[in-house]
Amino acid sequence: MLQCSGDYRSRSITAGNPGDIDVQGRAPAALDEGSQHVIGVLMVNNSVTWYLDGTELATYDVLSPLRMDGVLAIGAQRGLRYVATSWRVWSLDSTTVSTTVSSTDTGTTSGGTSEGPLSELGVGDLIYNPDLAQPGSIPSGLSQPIAALYLAGGQVGMYNRESSAILPFEGVQASDYYAEVVFGTRACDDASLVGVIWRAAGEFGSYYAFGMQCDGSYRAWLETPDGPSEPFVSGEVSQPPVPDTGAHSLGVYVKGDTAWLYYDDTVLGSFTDSALTEGGAGLLLQSDPETEKRMDIVTVSLTVAEAR
Incomplete structure (x- = not known):
């Protein structure tokens, strides 16, 4: 959760009941009205890293995660109005690209022929x-x-x-x-x-x-x-x-x-x-x-x- 003041905190919620705060702090600057920002979260196994505008805010471990997978959502508390211009989720262990192409294959991909x-x-x-x-x-x-x-x-x-x-x-x-x-x-x-x-x-x-x-x-x-x-x-x-x-x-x-x-x-x-x-x-x-x-x-x- 990120507040307009720049304060942030993270905690788990189970059956509607909030748990202990995992991490909290303050971003480098407040969120001014009309400003644009990028909020991101990187999840690898039990490790969670929060980002704001490309800057790492905090990294912490969820020692006993309730779930290893699930849905993602975005939301806000009553009274805050915002416009979401982009929503992207990237998988870290699967892509659409064949990994058989290496950075040393200058000028060639999968066995094609070249001219010139x-x-x-x-x-x-x-x-x-x-x-x-x-x-x-x-x-x-x-x-x-x-x-x-x-x-x-x-x-x-x-x-x-x-x-x-x-x-x-x-x-x-x-x-x-x-x-x-x-x-x-x-x-x-x-x-x-x-x-x-x-x-x-x-x-x-x-x-x-x-x-x-x-x-x-x-x-x-x-x-x-x-x-x-x-x-x-x-x-x-x-x-x-x-x-x-x-x-x-x-x-x-x-x-x-x-x-x-x-x-x-x-x-x-x-x-x-x-x-x-x-x-x-x-x-x-x-x-x-x-x-x-x-x-x-x-x-x-x-x-x-x-x-x-």
Whole structure:
């Protein structure tokens, strides 16, 4: 229970009778009228952790839990009016993504064939390859632009909290490289999009992007403060990354002024442009502009390697 003053406490209730308080304290700030917040609880066996806006408030053990499973609910005491904008529950021991795809499988998923420079030239040293089995390897929490929660099996659940959100790949600043994300979708609408960003300038004010929508439509474009350019390449795939279809890979091989676009080990197209010559890389998630449905994915690997 969290009060507007910022005070919180947790206790069990049995047959309508409240038990002893398990934990209590005060959040860093009060809940002002009109403010927006994210409340979360992580339950692993007997351990419970409460979060507010991505910050851990308290962790405690339920020594004699009454139930090992059950329903979840949200509520408020009489007199408090609130609007719930999102309600998400993530399982920590099951996902829709095959765990046979590892972070070392740069440029390949389940035995497909590649074309273009990825197969002809390959890649060099890894520039970015976080261990997704290790919490802290990427920014996590429910208050980030891309909310991220570490799951079992070296996977990370992610969704965009803003209509368009970016997860920068820390430490990437180069000209020629191959950037790839291996992912599976859990929830999306037709125009919800997952994409790879490369040669991002400054604080990602300008960048190239290659995005795939849940309806199978894809496009590559240049994003600037003036907005997106007309697509350099666009089209539609026959096997879109809809939920329950396993893992998919989305990658970009950029060398010189040319970028090759890969989806599930197949080159969808390439284009040449010289507006941006070097920069960072990242993951892009966008909501369907009509339904505002967010892109909810499970990420298996995030990889950037030198281009040869």
